[in-house]
Amino acid sequence: MKKMEGKVLFSVFLAILSIIINIPIASADRKGVIPDPKYVTGTNDSNINGKYEFDEIYNERISWAKGDYTIRWNSVSMTNAWVIENKSNSNQYYSNETDICDPPQTGWGCEANAALPCTQPVVSSKNLPDR
């Protein structure tokens, strides 16, 4: 019974925390609170486009991953930014310097490994139709 109460309290704590730091959350199911997935569309690289699931806390922010590809707050071009990159080989594809808790939907720029010609991604919590 005490264990159950603890779980409920922890879920409530996470929900409040997510409201405070503006993290969008999925419905709190029995397994806990998991951030919604992110969908990347619009790039001309099929490895990049697709669904990214919650991965880990990285640089004090939530990150999402699709295999080795990740969306996370990291260093790029002498600044900090949201970056779409490959964890295994450190290749960086797109970045967005907007300093907010959640990856911005638009305004992404191309980094060194982005496919050419550069097409800007859209990062969304909804699976948008590809352009």
Added chain:
Amino acid sequence: MKRNKPPLKYAIALICFFMLACICLQKAYADSLKIVYPIQNSLFPEDFKPPLFKWEDNSSADQWRVTAAFTDHTPTIACFVTEKCWRPKPDEWKLMKQKSTDIDLIISVTAYSENKRLSGSTVSIRTSRDSVEAPIFYREVELPAIKAVKNLKSIQWRLGRVSEESMPPVVLNNMPICANCHSASADGRVIGMDADYRGDKGAYVISDIGKETLLTPEGVISWSNVAPEQGVRTFGLFARLSPDGRFVASTINDVSVYQMLSGINYSQLFFPVRGLIAVYNRSDRKFNPLNGADDPGYVQSNPVFSPDGRTVVFIRADRLDQKANVRDFIERKAFFTYDLYRLPFNNGKGGIPEPVKGASQNGMSNYFPTFTPDGRWIIFTQSKGFMIIQPDAQLYIVPAEGGKARRMNCNFEGKMCSWHSLSPNGKWMVFSAKADSPYTQLWLTHIDENGIDTPPVLLENFTSPDRAANIPEFLNINSDVLHRIINQL
């Protein structure tokens, strides 16, 4: 006769043994004490402040005798010290400089313990009749690089003169950006710097140099819309003013590989992999891509003007293959290399680029070109790959029209030597080196009319022990011209 043979044999053996012992003792005497600064045969400017002589000594010595002996009848300077360093008093240093303009001055250090000589060594230095005169504008940052990036306002800029004994004053701080790329016109009237204005990473600010140099919105230009390419932002890397201050050349549509590395020595990997060069004409306020350095198939960056403003030298490489594995670059399994190219500037119209012989197609990365003020030489950095903060970066000099490049004498073997600037009188070059610390220090070398340089001297009071000094640039200004750069952006 037979009886004489054994004593002769023994005598020869004894003499050999004695000689060998002498050689060993002499070697041990010399080996245990090593003067680490100044460097043997280094040349000091005549307006240089008294340096700190330093030595290492493995013996059990507790005091050292330092002497500077002169060849004429001038009394020898001699003193005993109880630490492994000595700084001559101003009047002693003045005399040492006066007496070493034409001949070597030999400084001897002898170690003693209880009045017994233990070890000793000497170093020869000279003083140049050429003074430095101009001050050096440079940046001071914390390490590793990630620390500086996370705390940009900790970065500060100082303006120092080699004659000053105190630490150079801070003239610019609290900037919200790295502001790496700065340059001044040859006449010291105008300065240009990277800026981040209203969220525009491609912003650049130009200002007249005065006692209070103001970085104001009126001086801001933007490289961002010169030849925009979808999804590609412009940072305006390595912008450079022309000698007369009329033009600025910069990289546009620049994309770089940028990775923070572990450790403090070489804590970042940064190099441009896409980009072209554009020019801003301050007279008519127009921008245009520089013909000959605007091929999207290459990365073209790091432009510099010849002293007469007629030639631009820049770095060029094939654009990065998008499938390249950055991890291989980090692990130094693969390298990205640049060649130096030159092209006629034609007042911003450009021309046909040509590789600089001796600084191109040599299997190495060639970057950071700088013309000597007389226009005869190009001094550049070379390493196995990439550009900024390379552990094997060394300085090379090549005739400006191209030719055989020569590794400069001022380099430290196996230590990064890079970021260099020539004094307006062309006699001295300042550069950054990680000679004996992860924290880059500034060094000064003399260059003669034949491009021959000397072992360098350290600008020891220019940096705190926990800060790296980099991107030094001589400003052609008098001592009282610049007191402060005020950021009003």
